[in-house]
Amino acid sequence: MHPYPTAGTEFPEKPLSVAVIGAGYWGPNLARNFHGSPGWRLAAICDLDTARASRLALSVGGVAVTDSLESLLADPELDAVAIATPARTHHGLAASALAAGKHVLVEKPLADSLARGEEMVRLAKSAGLVLMADHTYCYTPAVLKIRELVEQGELGEILFIDSVRINLGLIQPDVDVFWDLAPHDLSILDFVLPGGLQPVRVSAHGSDPLGAGTSCVGHLVLELGTGAMAHIHVNWLSPTKIRQLVIGGTRRTLVWDDLNPQQRLSVYDRGVNLSRHTGEEERSQSNISYRLGDTWSPALPEHEALAAMVAEFAGSIRAGRPAQTGGAAGVRVLSVLEAATRSQLSGSPVLLSPTLELESAS
Numbered sequence: 001m002h003p004y005p006t007a008g009t010e011f012p013e014k015p016l017s018v019a020v021i022g023a024g025y026w027g028p029n030l031a032r033n034f035h036g037s038p039g040w041r042l043a044a045i046c047d048l049d050t051a052r053a054s055r056l057a058l059s060v061g062g063v064a065v066t067d068s069l070e071s072l073l074a075d076p077e078l079d080a081v082a083i084a085t086p087a088r089t090h091h092g093l094a095a096s097a098l099a100a101g102k103h104v105l106v107e108k109p110l111a112d113s114l115a116r117g118e119e120m121v122r123l124a125k126s127a128g129l130v131l132m133a134d135h136t137y138c139y140t141p142a143v144l145k146i147r148e149l150v151e152q153g154e155l156g157e158i159l160f161i162d163s164v165r166i167n168l169g170l171i172q173p174d175v176d177v178f179w180d181l182a183p184h185d186l187s188i189l190d191f192v193l194p195g196g197l198q199p200v201r202v203s204a205h206g207s208d209p210l211g212a213g214t215s216c217v218g219h220l221v222l223e224l225g226t227g228a229m230a231h232i233h234v235n236w237l238s239p240t241k242i243r244q245l246v247i248g249g250t251r252r253t254l255v256w257d258d259l260n261p262q263q264r265l266s267v268y269d270r271g272v273n274l275s276r277h278t279g280e281e282e283r284s285q286s287n288i289s290y291r292l293g294d295t296w297s298p299a300l301p302e303h304e305a306l307a308a309m310v311a312e313f314a315g316s317i318r319a320g321r322p323a324q325t326g327g328a329a330g331v332r333v334l335s336v337l338e339a340a341t342r343s344q345l346s347g348s349p350v351l352l353s354p355t356l357e358l359e360s361a362s
Helices: 027-036 050-059 069-073 087-099 114-127 141-151 177-192 305-319 327-346 356-361
Strands: 016-021 040-046 064-066 080-083 103-107 131-134 158-168 201-207 217-223 229-235 237-249 253-257 265-275 287-296
Touching (some): 016 027, 016 069, 016 305, 027 040, 027 050, 040 050, 040 069, 050 064, 080 087, 087 103, 087 114, 103 114, 103 305, 114 131, 114 327, 131 305, 131 327, 141 177, 141 237, 158 177, 177 201, 177 217, 177 237, 201 327, 217 327
Parallel strands (some): 016 040, 016 080, 040 064, 103 131, 158 229
Antiparallel strands (some): 237 253
């Protein structure tokens, strides 16, 4: 596993130059963290709304503003771009940037379709450039610790995963609740599961109780190759906000409550032990026992996830290696989202198999 640079990492080389494309909802967060990172020099803000871009530019040191992607990408001093625009524009912008020799960071989801995401991976690979998905949650102290615990075998073999991401949210006009909220949970599972997220079967059930024309409440079930099951509940209509992930293993169970800053992670030494008899004896003869042990909360360092993410972007470029949340991770997430859409339309589970791009890019 590559070490994660943090916001305090020293970069002896000259800072890399980056421009943020998109000054809307997420662009200001990216601009602020690039501006504050020792590994980067924020060179410009690019947005068709130059007044909005100018306000953002003033807040991060008065950097240059442009509404011309062509002139931005023609700058030989520019090393990279960070794309924070609607998903339907990601492929076109990334393709142009990669063709101009720029490394590319893209906010989630990587693209608005699996085919376009795979094309972005191919373009970056052929150009020898870094394509990185901004899966921000993967750089939080809590998720980094979860990955570490899973890798060290502290939970044992994973038996089940249950994730809840519900709140009273904005109903999106162009995507359903799966494409809006589930990328967070899918990217986390891709990051913490050994080998990444590669389910063999996907089932999705969505409902539109308001008649909004798109699923506002959704349940996504992923059957993993190990026999484990992952369930993701997403909801735009809940008056209460819940951000919780439960990972149950043969040794321990982990609970992440993202809204509890006093105790985000809890590890429970509790579970069920099943000792099966050998031979042809019936399952009913298996010996079931329950284990009740200690509960503990791992200590977590404090750092901003986006600061660690932009540092990782710089680190991957300098080392000439794939980013920890590279294009392949973004494509794996897209494969599940597209399967969820097909499952909703057909009313049946959808079988998944890795594509050539997924296999070669992982």
